[in-house]
Amino acid sequence: MKVGELARATGLTVRTLHHWEERGLVVPSARTAADHRVYDDGDVRRVYQVVALRELGLPLDAIGDLLTNGSFDVVLAAHLEQVDARLTALRSLRGTLAGVVDRLRAAPAPDPSDVLRMIDEVSRVNDTFAQYFTPEQVAELQARRTEGEATAAAWPELIAAVRAEMDAGTDPADPRVRALATRWAELLESFHRGDPELREQLYRMRADNTAEVAAAGGPDQAMIDYIGGGRPARP
Template sequence: MKVGELARVTGLTVRTLHHWEERGLVVPSARTASGHRVYDDGDVRSVYQVVALRELGLPLEAIGGLLSSGSFADVLTAHLDQVDARLAALHALRGTLAAVVDRLRDAPDPDPSDVLMMIDEVSRVNDTFAQYFTPEQVAELRARRAEGETAAAAWPGLIADVQAEMDAGTDPAEPRVQALAARWSELLATFHRGDESLQRQLYRLRDENPDEVTAAGGPDQAMIDYIARAGVTG
């Protein structure tokens, strides 16, 4: 079947299937004379394997290694350790909530310190960054956010401006797109500050969670490709 049909029957997007092909996870076995991708039964099984492993919460990098090496035990053991860590964080959160509920039975409002504790617990449980960055990097990123040093507020407007140029069919070499690309590069530099390890993990987070990044208001792969043609990598 062609990529559009495969997307429909699996509930995936065409962009996701293209991304998996770029990562070498599911490469179509053939192409038509006009260059359209054609997936055979084995390719479809591979798609469902990736879907199943993603449902377990494995990142694409781990899935790629697992499919190529077949070392299920090592990969799944490492993933089990991650799940255990998250369960421990959830258990700690439950303990905090239970204690606050007990105190609320005698008082109308929680103590501010209890609220701060809950916020910290929820952050540690739900923070996707914790899966990709070291505790030191997470602490640094949170410090920047608290100090107002990140440029997070500037991204939505920049992404909207780039999307408008894409919709208009503007050549990436045009000066106004070049200016947007320069701003894009500045914001990235503000985020990672030249830290190559942080930069690599940022790109890994984006590459392994394209749908989540887009749903959160981030750029999709088409936009990243467009801005790259304007001279920005990453």
Template sequence: MASTWRIGELCRRTGLTVRTLHHWDHVGLLRPSGRTSSGHRLYDERDVGRLYRIVALRELGLPLETIGTLLDGGGGGGPELAELLGEHLAHVERQLAALGGLRDRLGALVPAVRAAGDAPSVDLLALIEEVTRVDDTVRNYFSEEQLAALAQRRERLGEDAIRGVEAEWPELIARVRAELDAGTDPADPRVRALAARWMELLEAFHGGDPGLRDSLYRMQAENSAEIAQQHGGPTPELIEYVKRAAAAG
């Protein structure tokens, strides 16, 4: 026997509100297939399939009017379920990638605030500005697919390995800068070893993907002054020194 749900049951199972389902019924987006003897709405399994399509397409940013046209056009009931599930999954992965970056930045602030007991408003405002700026900058250079790939690589490597790499960068930059300031020839074995490790850490980021590598280099080149000033990143002069050392090897 096929399953059916009254509107209250469907709302409890899905988290949607009665008001939402009433509205979708009123505009013809999701009309229940049946009614009880007392006139209450009854939704069947086919209605649930359509309901998922509505929810997923809305999550992907389509307005309700467009969703209705898409679902009713051509008599096919809208996109194939497997195709829509795949698009929905890709969308969620992109969201996770963005949230992962925000989580990391907040993770650096939490211990400091816990130790101090509070955070001045000026620090919170600066954090908001930085998060907005960094996210906007990143999205100017990396596609959503690249951000999703980075999130998957991060998951494979594990948080301990990622934190180790992040902790190593400032020390490595400082050691290379010391050699540069001392006038050490980039062909010196000591500098070449530092350059080799530098390239290994970059490889851990882009995984050999030429698109990710090029996006990373372009972002660094076009924002080098800001990265160096605000995040302690390498200057163009330091990067050129590393390139010369790597070429000498």
């Protein structure tokens, strides 16, 4: 498979695969006469190992060490253990929800203890940051929280300005929109600071949670598409 084919087949981005190659995690086994990357079955297994280990929360450096010294069956076993843990948590959450639904048939509102238990179980099943970021990346994002307060505060005003131009029917190529797009790109850059892996995870989290992002006041897909028409490729 060429890199584009592998990206489409796995749902990863070409940029991510290039980054993993630079880190020595997944290096294509061959090159064509035109110097295009070619991945064989062993390379695809290697991609799976990296994906599985990232899902387990390991940083890339640790993944590299494990791939050098470990084996495919170790990664499979660890991934299976995590999936089993998630299934156990989901079954527990389902039992709690079913019990609350039954009790709501006889009461106007759920008991506070039921609500607290559901919050706890939902958090364990669906910890958004844990799905997308390694512990090191979470710590880095938290460390930036204070210094990034000014940047975070700029987003609502920028989103409102973009929304106003959309509602007015302004062409995305208009200088006003291009200026907003430049500011948009600057805010994104200040958040991920050019880290390609962190950048990809941030975009992936937004893409996987578009409704939640919009409900929290963030941009919806229509706005992303609109601002994308007036600025260069994302930084």
